[in-house]
Amino acid sequence: MKIPLSWLKEHTPIQKSVEVIADTLVRLGHEVEGIETPRSAVKGVRVGHILSMEKHPDADKLHLLSIDVGEVEPLAIVCGASNMGVGDKIPVATVGTSLPNGLKIKKGKIRGQASFGMCCSEAELGLAEDADGLLILPKDAPVGDEVGTYLALEEAVFDLDITPNRGDCMSMRGIARDLAADQGLPLIEPSDEAVQVTESVSAPNVRVLGEGDCPLYTACRIDGIKVAASPDWLQARLLAAGLRPIHGVVDVINYTMLDLGQPMHAFDADTLSGDIEVRLAKDGETFVALDGREVSLDASDLVIADAEKVIALAGIMGSDQTGVSESTTQIILESAAFKAAKISTSRRTKGLVSDSSMRFERGVDPAMIRVAMNQASQMIISLFGGKVSETTCVGDAEAVIQDKHIQVSMQRIEARLGVDVPESANDVLERMGFSIVRDDSQADTLLFSVPSHRHDVSIVEDISEEYARVIGFDAIPAVMPPLASIKPRKVQKTVESAVEQGFVQVINYAFIAADDQRLFVPDDGRDLVLANPISDAMSVMRRSVFPSLLNTAKYNMNRQQTGVALVELGRVYEGPMSQRKEINVMAWLMAGELQTDAWYEKARKADFFDMKGAVETWLTGRGLTARFMVDDDVQGFQSGQTAKIFVGKSVVGHVGKVDEAIASQYDLDTNVFVASVNLDLLHAGKQAKFQPLPEFPSIERDLVFLFDKTIASESILQAVRKACGPSLVDAHIFDLYDGQGVPDGQVSLGIRFVLQHAKRTLTQEDSDQAMQAVIEAMKTHFEAVLRG
Amino acid sequence: MSELDALKVALKTLQDKALDEFSNAESLQALQVLRVSYLGKKGELTSVLKGVGKLPPKERPVIGQFVNASKQTLSESLEKREACLALKEKQVRIEAERIDVTLSGRTSSKGSLHPVQQGLNEMTAIFSQLGFDIAEGPEIEDEFHNFDALNIPQEHPARAMHDTFFFHPDGDEKANLLRTHTSPVQIRTMKACVDAGGEPPLAVVATGRVYRCDYDVTHSPMFHQVEVFKVDKNISLAHLKGVLQHFLSAYFEKDVPIRLRPHYFPFTEPSAEVDIACVFCHQKGCRVCKGSGWIEVLGSGMIHPNVLKSVGIDSTVYSGFAFGLGVERLVMLKYGIPDLRLFFENDVRFLRRMGA
Numbered sequence A: 001m002k003i004p005l006s007w008l009k010e011h012t013p014i015q016k017s018v019e020v021i022a023d024t025l026v027r028l029g030h031e032v033e034g035i036e037t038p039r040s041a042v043k044g045v046r047v048g049h050i051l052s053m054e055k056h057p058d059a060d061k062l063h064l065l066s067i068d069v070g071e072v073e074p075l076a077i078v079c080g081a082s083n084m085g086v087g088d089k090i091p092v093a094t095v096g097t098s099l100p101n102g103l104k105i106k107k108g109k110i111r112g113q114a115s116f117g118m119c120c121s122e123a124e125l126g127l128a129e130d131a132d133g134l135l136i137l138p139k140d141a142p143v144g145d146e147v148g149t150y151l152a153l154e155e156a157v158f159d160l161d162i163t164p165n166r167g168d169c170m171s172m173r174g175i176a177r178d179l180a181a182d183q184g185l186p187l188i189e190p191s192d193e194a195v196q197v198t199e200s201v202s203a204p205n206v207r208v209l210g211e212g213d214c215p216l217y218t219a220c221r222i223d224g225i226k227v228a229a230s231p232d233w234l235q236a237r238l239l240a241a242g243l244r245p246i247h248g249v250v251d252v253i254n255y256t257m258l259d260l261g262q263p264m265h266a267f268d269a270d271t272l273s274g275d276i277e278v279r280l281a282k283d284g285e286t287f288v289a290l291d292g293r294e295v296s297l298d299a300s301d302l303v304i305a306d307a308e309k310v311i312a313l314a315g316i317m318g319s320d321q322t323g324v325s326e327s328t329t330q331i332i333l334e335s336a337a338f339k340a341a342k343i344s345t346s347r348r349t350k351g352l353v354s355d356s357s358m359r360f361e362r363g364v365d366p367a368m369i370r371v372a373m374n375q376a377s378q379m380i381i382s383l384f385g386g387k388v389s390e391t392t393c394v395g396d397a398e399a400v401i402q403d404k405h406i407q408v409s410m411q412r413i414e415a416r417l418g419v420d421v422p423e424s425a426n427d428v429l430e431r432m433g434f435s436i437v438r439d440d441s442q443a444d445t446l447l448f449s450v451p452s453h454r455h456d457v458s459i460v461e462d463i464s465e466e467y468a469r470v471i472g473f474d475a476i477p478a479v480m481p482p483l484a485s486i487k488p489r490k491v492q493k494t495v496e497s498a499v500e501q502g503f504v505q506v507i508n509y510a511f512i513a514a515d516d517q518r519l520f521v522p523d524d525g526r527d528l529v530l531a532n533p534i535s536d537a538m539s540v541m542r543r544s545v546f547p548s549l550l551n552t553a554k555y556n557m558n559r560q561q562t563g564v565a566l567v568e569l570g571r572v573y574e575g576p577m578s579q580r581k582e583i584n585v586m587a588w589l590m591a592g593e594l595q596t597d598a599w600y601e602k603a604r605k606a607d608f609f610d611m612k613g614a615v616e617t618w619l620t621g622r623g624l625t626a627r628f629m630v631d632d633d634v635q636g637f638q639s640g641q642t643a644k645i646f647v648g649k650s651v652v653g654h655v656g657k658v659d660e661a662i663a664s665q666y667d668l669d670t671n672v673f674v675a676s677v678n679l680d681l682l683h684a685g686k687q688a689k690f691q692p693l694p695e696f697p698s699i700e701r702d703l704v705f706l707f708d709k710t711i712a713s714e715s716i717l718q719a720v721r722k723a724c725g726p727s728l729v730d731a732h733i734f735d736l737y738d739g740q741g742v743p744d745g746q747v748s749l750g751i752r753f754v755l756q757h758a759k760r761t762l763t764q765e766d767s768d769q770a771m772q773a774v775i776e777a778m779k780t781h782f783e784a785v786l787r788g
Numbered sequence B: 001m002s003e004l005d006a007l008k009v010a011l012k013t014l015q016d017k018a019l020d021e022f023s024n025a026e027s028l029q030a031l032q033v034l035r036v037s038y039l040g041k042k043g044e045l046t047s048v049l050k051g052v053g054k055l056p057p058k059e060r061p062v063i064g065q066f067v068n069a070s071k072q073t074l075s076e077s078l079e080k081r082e083a084c085l086a087l088k089e090k091q092v093r094i095e096a097e098r099i100d101v102t103l104s105g106r107t108s109s110k111g112s113l114h115p116v117q118q119g120l121n122e123m124t125a126i127f128s129q130l131g132f133d134i135a136e137g138p139e140i141e142d143e144f145h146n147f148d149a150l151n152i153p154q155e156h157p158a159r160a161m162h163d164t165f166f167f168h169p170d171g172d173e174k175a176n177l178l179r180t181h182t183s184p185v186q187i188r189t190m191k192a193c194v195d196a197g198g199e200p201p202l203a204v205v206a207t208g209r210v211y212r213c214d215y216d217v218t219h220s221p222m223f224h225q226v227e228v229f230k231v232d233k234n235i236s237l238a239h240l241k242g243v244l245q246h247f248l249s250a251y252f253e254k255d256v257p258i259r260l261r262p263h264y265f266p267f268t269e270p271s272a273e274v275d276i277a278c279v280f281c282h283q284k285g286c287r288v289c290k291g292s293g294w295i296e297v298l299g300s301g302m303i304h305p306n307v308l309k310s311v312g313i314d315s316t317v318y319s320g321f322a323f324g325l326g327v328e329r330l331v332m333l334k335y336g337i338p339d340l341r342l343f344f345e346n347d348v349r350f351l352r353r354m355g356a
Ligand SMILES: [Zn+2]
Pocket: B278, B279, B280, B281, B282, B283, B284, B285, B286, B287, B288, B289, B290, B291, B293, B294
């Protein structure tokens, strides 16, 4: 909402500086998004000195001017005005300037003569109400200076962000009321003088069906008007307030709306047939709105209709056919109250928004219905002539402006605000229109009457906000509340421990492209699809984090990274909607080189075991032991380099190599490894428990066998553990060799054993026995041969 | 020359020769060879003693003393030479082992927490210390939790301002949506408490991803919020101000002046937007704060009685405050990050530099 200071001053005689006014507005809850001045709007308009002036050879009313604007060469400009002469100083809009009326100055030819700018009137600069010819500047105006700067224009325009509860402040009067109340200034009431009514003009007949949605409807008829452009001052006002002038009648209506907050509408009376009816639309009824769009209506829409057709979607927009144009001579003016929720619903379902709907949705002061009608018709007849009828009024005009009453316990107000409310606050509230009466029977109770412009105030808590605004939040102390008891909680490091392992945490959007989803998830109808996505690339909720990670890898590899190690903590989402799941997952990706070349070590490409090791370490850090088993059937993964991850009895995720075709889709080389773990399936993990350190020494033994290559080391170690018995502390593969000397299809595995007994020192025989048992087990289970 | 004298001369000669050879020995190894050859069991000195048998018994002790003295001399000389050589060899070794200590150490490449995660961690830690419980909620919400229960009825203009992502409706059911704020967690937490027969005090911090159908330079369709609320008897706006002041100073690690401005949110009454003193210009006015010296950081207020009512808490007995903040915004302000989009581009150079 744009509030020009001069317009505001017509409602209250405020003399404070622009900055003080802005601060006050902010304190009252009207956020100032900016303060504009016309000075900035006429940037590029400079003081010009007329050096010569002659008649246009081909046009009587045009002049060819040569004007010095402080440049090396004077400018040649064709001008239609005649009130200037050689030696005059005038404002010149130079090429590239945009004037407040939206005109952009270009180099051009007028009747064959080149013109490099435009000489301006006050009106063209948006500075004055009317203009007769060019604005002639004082003789001593410095040539070449910005006119806006030179004239030191003080008019400021506040750009306010009006909160949706304050429909009353979407007008000059509303803002002025808050400001005046706070500053102790009077609020200037609009003229009370009734417009001269002509009996011979018949007032419109109006029927209101369903007055719940339209508690008050007023209309009058004005005959014999001659629609013209509105005067410059009015156009300038509208422009300053951010509205584009259209033509006389519409401009007056818009002006009145901005001035008093009451949206109105004007119909071309000649396009109407029969009486006016306010009713709900019939299903299937349509109308073409002013903006040219055809709208299908239904029984939830409140409409204005004549005997034949819908002429307006109530409070939102009139029909194109019945709108006022330059050729209109008789009009019907509407000023009414519509139920906010009704307007809101139609606005939403029909997708039509207007300055009118914005106000009705937020609440309009019904007390202005009559005042606005009076003001607008007065302006119309004085500007464009015509005779006004009586105003038809359907509804209870008194009832709609009835005050609400709220009983307010000051003790509750003060407890809610945490501060004592000074008596002076009541004075401000009274100036805002509340009336406050002390209840003699209850010491701390006040009886509030809420004025009709404050739709937003209906309960005690609303009154507490009014007090907070008036006292100012700065006056409220900062006090720490009593500390709640702190419940014990285990801090679980999730992504933090992956980061300690060298992974960079990334955060991706939760929605991805459907095509990307299909890379890792089958099309089983369980995608959750957005109805209104930003784009196709962000249209389905991800069921796998891998597409996001691959995208991130691609992004970084395209930016000169030689390798990436990424981790993401987030959710995946699975339908159908009625049984939807949001699953917390951790996902990893490794691609390219693990480290750059260093003097002590050459770079190495990540492989499966880097990825697996990271997941193992991460799980171990949570006190969990994982088992990995071959899984050749995971979508998007390369079989033979993919394993499912078991924790306890459940599969909590997978680790493996991304299918080459998929990797190359993301411009990645073939070695991309990923893993993911479902966090919701992980149990708490074992807490470390104290164990006495072993008293007796351990024995280390190595055995090397030839195994068939197809045997998984996990099953070998399982068999080893079984064969060795309880004295085995650790067994792991310390050597793997399938080079020269090893028969094809076989592999030589070195297994290192650590044996230890809790109660005694193990003897050579003990360990020999254990080794012998292993050798036999390997032979029976795997036909493995002991090597060397 | 008597046998004795001859022996003495031989000893002397031997001793001189040994001392000479000792001092010429160039390594500990060579010195060890000399030790054995002179002082060993089969050494030269020992062999001199073999001639003692030829002497008359009376003279034997004399020559014994003589030999012992010579042994003593040689041993001392050996030790001295040994120490000297050991030192030398150590110095040689040290020189040989000299390295370029300015070469980089063996490091593994560093990971980093995403700056948003870091912000979330820092913020939740502050509230944890104040006794706030940590809660979470679903991101796919229904209209009841995201709007209705928060006093934002269907026809409310504020609802249109939320730029909500909707899902295709499942049959006859109402379309679900992606939550537009973390406030539904307020509803869920309070309701769960009441449904379980509990009652306030409640003090909760909830974090998570939220979604708005808005995508440009200053808007991301997904971002993170932290939602904080406390419900108890006699909770006031002053308490809200106290917690905000503490939180913002703790987060920015310095005393930051704050300013509350009246505002409107359907779920709070009174409502306030909260500004901090501009961290870039120290309130002198700059481009970021548009010259005002203040930067808006979050929205807050006293929980609206309708919200308490919707979860079954008696608003005549209990009151509460709530506020919600955009994590990215606060992180940007704290670290001077100019562009929201950097957070979701996930350029590892940015993440490594900004991340902890
Ligand atoms: Zn600043």
